[in-house]
Amino acid sequence: MKKSISMIQSDIISEFSMFDDWTEKYEYLIELGKSVPKIKDDEKKDENLIKGCQSRVWLFVEKKEDYIIYTADSDAIITKGIIALLIRVFSYQKAEDIANSNLHFIDKIGLKEHLSITRANGMLSMLKQMKMYAIALSKTQK
Amino acid sequence: MKKSISMIQSDIISEFSMFDDWTEKYEYLIELGKSVPKIKDDEKKDENLIKGCQSRVWLFVEKKEDYIIYTADSDAIITKGIIALLIRVFSYQKAEDIANSNLHFIDKIGLKEHLSITRANGMLSMLKQMKMYAIALSKTQK
Amino acid sequence: MINTQEIRKQFPIINLNINRSNLIYFDNGATTQNPQNVIDTEKEYYEKMNANVHRGAHFLSSHATEKFEESRKSVQSFINAKSVKEIVFTKGTTESINLVANGFRSILKKDDEVLITEMEHHSNIVPWQICCKYAGAKLRVVPVKENGDLDMVSLKSMLNNKTKLVALTHISNALGTINPIEDICKLSHSFGAKILIDGAQAISHIKVDVQKLNVDFYCFSSHKMYGSTGVGVLYGKEELLNDLPPYQSGGEMIKDVSFEKTTYADLPYKFEAGTPNIAGVISLKSSIDFICKIGIDNIKNHENTLLNYATLELKKIKDLQILGTSKNKSGIISFNINSLHAYDIGVLLDKMGIAIRTGHHCAQPLMKRFNIAGTARISFAVYNTKDEIEKCIAAIKKSKKMLL
Amino acid sequence: MINTQEIRKQFPIINLNINRSNLIYFDNGATTQNPQNVIDTEKEYYEKMNANVHRGAHFLSSHATEKFEESRKSVQSFINAKSVKEIVFTKGTTESINLVANGFRSILKKDDEVLITEMEHHSNIVPWQICCKYAGAKLRVVPVKENGDLDMVSLKSMLNNKTKLVALTHISNALGTINPIEDICKLSHSFGAKILIDGAQAISHIKVDVQKLNVDFYCFSSHKMYGSTGVGVLYGKEELLNDLPPYQSGGEMIKDVSFEKTTYADLPYKFEAGTPNIAGVISLKSSIDFICKIGIDNIKNHENTLLNYATLELKKIKDLQILGTSKNKSGIISFNINSLHAYDIGVLLDKMGIAIRTGHHCAQPLMKRFNIAGTARISFAVYNTKDEIEKCIAAIKKSKKMLL
Ligand SMILES: Cc1ncc(COP(=O)(O)O)c(C=O)c1O
Ligand SMILES: Cc1ncc(COP(=O)(O)O)c(C=O)c1O
Secondary structure (H helix, E strand, O other): OOOOHHHHHHHHHHHHOOOOOHHHHHHHHHHHHHHOOOOOHHHOOHHHEEEOOOOEEEEEEEEEOOEEEEEEEEOOHHHHHHHHHHHHHHOOEEHHHHHHOOOOHHHHOOOHHHHOOOOOOOHHHHHHHHHHHHHHHHHHHO | OOOOHHHHHHHHHHHHOOOOOHHHHHHHHHHHHHHOOOOOHHHOOHHHEEEOOOEEEEEEEEEEOOEEEEEEEEOOHHHHHHHHHHHHHHOOEEHHHHHHOOOOHHHHOOOHHHHOOOOOEOHHHHHHHHHHHHHHHHHHHO | OOOHHHHHHOOHHHHOEEOOEEOEEOEOOOOOOOOHHHHHHHHHHHHHHOOOOOOOOOHHHHHHHHHHHHHHHHHHHHOOOOOHHHEEEEOOHHHHHHHHHHHHHHHOOOOOEEEEEOOOOHHHOHHHHHHHHHHOOEEEEEOEOOOOOEOHHHHHHHOOOOEEEEEEEOEOOOOOEEOOHHHHHHHHHHOOOEEEEEOOOOOOOOOOOHHHHOOOEEEEEHHHOOOOOOOEEEEEOHHHHHHOOOOOOOOOOEEEEOOOOEEEOOOOHHHOOOOOOHHHHHHHHHHHHHHHHHOHHHHHHHHHHHHHHHHHHHHOOOOEEEEOOOOOEOOEEEEEEOOOOHHHHHHHHHHOOEEOEEEOOOOHHHHHHOOOOOEEEEEOOOOOOHHHHHHHHHHHHHHHHHHO | OOOHHHHHHOOHHHHOEEOOEEOEEOEOOOOOOOOHHHHHHHHHHHHHHOOOOOOOOOHHHHHHHHHHHHHHHHHHHHHOOOOHHHEEEEOOHHHHHHHHHHHHOOOOOOOOEEEEEOOOOHHHOHHHHHHHHHHOOEEEEEOEOOOOOEOHHHHHHHOOOOEEEEEEEOEOOOOOEEOOHHHHHHHHHHOOOEEEEEOOOOOOOOOOOHHHHOOOEEEEEHHHOOOOOOOEEEEEOHHHHHHOOOOOOOOOOEEEEOOOOEEEOOOOHHHOOOOOOHHHHHHHHHHHHHHHHHOHHHHHHHHHHHHHHHHHHHHOOOOEEEEOOOOOEOOEEEEEEOOOOHHHHHHHHHHOOEEOEEEOOOOHHHHHHOOOOOEEEEEOOOOOOHHHHHHHHHHHHHHHHHHO
16 A cells, blocks of 8 residues: 555655755755656647746646546756655545645755745646645545 | 125125024024015916925016016915025126026025925025026126 | 834834924825834845845745745735735835726726726826826716715716726825725726725725725835835736736746747736835835734724824814814824915924925815815824824914914 | 955845855846945935935925935936936836837837847847837847857848837846947937847946947846845936836826826926835945945956856866857856756755856747757856855856766
């Protein structure tokens, strides 16, 4: 069985607590970013584009049985690293659980600034989009 | 013979130096204002109006022989008081002398604020107008 | 009750020495003074976080942006707007009104009607004159009654299904009259007209709840609410702001620019072209904090007490007429003393360290309506006291004696 | 030579600790930091003289008005305008351009042409798109050469007697290119076209003499010249400003308002509706004082030394491309490192306490011209040092290593 959202968040937090400084943390993020499978260019349609001033994010959502699966890509690697974390937390979870989740790990691992309202990247919009989709689905299911 | 502009200015400065406080000074100004002969309403034409945000000033200029004679009126009495002083200094002087004059008495008697660029009254514009007229006349005379 | 002495300590300028006595500042209708927390916020901004907003990847820019958007949230909750998208930052009430009036140029059709009132500030007159002229629409003016109340009977009779917009002031800056906005909104909406409120004189004096009032647009300035100069707010219902064409264009308000086609950003950014007054916007939150800490109803009550006391005392002065005697008044008193010119009174009060406003108060049509050149105006804020009023009354009496 | 260490002491933010090292601020193209004298002027304004301008009879108001107008004088002499009437205060470069573009809607006729360039900031593109669309005029775009220079041959061939206005930037915010404004003015005028210069990136970096350049309009922002946010300047030749219709309307910009007929105030007030950003305008004089004390040519030389040094060092980094290699450049360096995303570089530099800008720099058409999504941009101001550049170069190298 897949771990719960809060358990995965705890995992991530404890993983990140082992880094001594920002360099290690970002090296890890960059590695994560590189590991995210790339979406093919011709699949990057405008309707999947979440636009920030700086880096672009493409987000895809599908449903398999009760679970929601997110796929995403970005042109910036650090953004992709954060995306990888979000997908790890949210993907293959139930819509309802995502809708009700309380996302605190970003803050705890010191990446809050990447989710600020600065519009500099598409992260905050992406997160909103992920949640909104889940909320919509969890409602129609009832 | 009429006194020179700088002599009249000195007179005014020494007169004002006798006041103990602002109350006496303004009482004097108000008295002066009341003594200025009123211009009849139907003579207050728009072309003679110098408009400030607050008090209005009407200015008339005429030439008698070599001398320039100013007449002015305002709807505010303190403004009229200052007008009276300006007329005392400038009226019945030669255009050239007015054009070349250095008006310092206003500052010395502590009424500078009334001539500031605040547009609150028409005083500064009036002064400019008085001088400009004299400058124009002094040039055509040569 | 509020502790005026405590409040006064927060205002550096209040303790300033003007013309050898402490400053008595009764020109709050023109601009209010700023408490120390607002001044400090501005200063701290420049000392610790100055950076352009909404664009940068770096720490300073993120931090400034966060603070900037926090301010928007604070405004939203202060006036109880539904969403932060409904809060547009401008440079002042005047620009807020111009933004809407400019948009209405393309919304109004020939022979449509716009209603304003006889008691409007020039900023809520001229933009509509230009807008109506442009669109071929008709600008109609609701008269004001002798006591300074809006003539509601006329208003009702002038509303019709050609009326597309009603633009009026919440509180008259020259009369103090508080207009019954909630009623007028209902009336206007029943004819399908939108309504814009000039809230410049209301925002720091009475509770403004845009949803309760059900206004379509509401405009105000930071500098009249214990805040910085150069910042204003336009509140608009989301769907209406969406329908309004962009106003200024340039950086920040665009989504995509190409020489072929430019698309605009979402609300509220669509209306915020160029680098905004970042320090001013951020410190607006401190102004709102200041107001909320005291409580707007407490401010209102305090100013009301001052209004009643001052009115009573002024009425005792022979030949003094008060302009604007509505039952529903804010802390603004306009007066004249028979034939005396308001300017003369203002100059003499100033000599006694009392700052009041004199003149037409940017409401020339209203002055014409009452057949006067102007008035002397006293207007209150939370830091004013009964003691100041007493000094002012004495000073008015002295001025009168000197001038007569 | 200038004493950078002395200058740095005047900037509180420069000594700020960001991410555990001292802040290295290389985002001056976005906004410059303020020296203490500017911050203090703002603070003093609110603590000692806050009052609305141009209207009051009282001491505070007169004093604020005087200071406000002194600032106008200071701007006039700084750019060598003929008269203070030619200096209009706005809220920024963007508004200055919008003001003129709005006026040209009624000046342009069908089939008239407006020339802009491929290197313009959105603020000098979108207003002209809207203006031309409105007037039925044609917007034409002068191309940029591979090295970032304006294509003067094309410019010449595109000018004709239908060209009514040429709008271009003095210095490109993305490339650093300094355009030969004096020549372009002569050329444009020879076809009877007026010329507007976006001086946002020039005003605090090189000497601007509007009479020598013979520009018709010149626009800039206070926040890019060591001054406050929310203040801009529009310079315009007096006769041209006189011909331009008013922009925003309301208080302050009128002479007489009646419901029948409204007349407008004289220059520059005709374009200054509403309560301005008084504190910001007054502190602009302090910014100009700061610049003049150092000397604009000394600033230029200093920044030029930094530019040359940084360019040399950056070129040593493998796979790093500099966008904009004009011989005539200001202290702005845009670069990319092969396939790396500028945002990633920006984030990592930020972690090392270095603030640069990344992205399209509000110049999307220029990015498209060079077929890139954006760049990382370093931009200098007078307080920057060689030592900071060294640290930055090291940080770029470290980032590159981490990202590859
Ligand atoms: C070349 C150029 N033009 C215009 C602007 C817009 O200036 P502001 O945002 O101050 O209106 C900028 C600033 O980003 C710029 O660099
Ligand atoms: C009722 C009213 N409307 C509009 C304004 C204009 O506000 P601002 O000058 O801040 O744009 C004022 C302020 O003078 C006002 O009192």
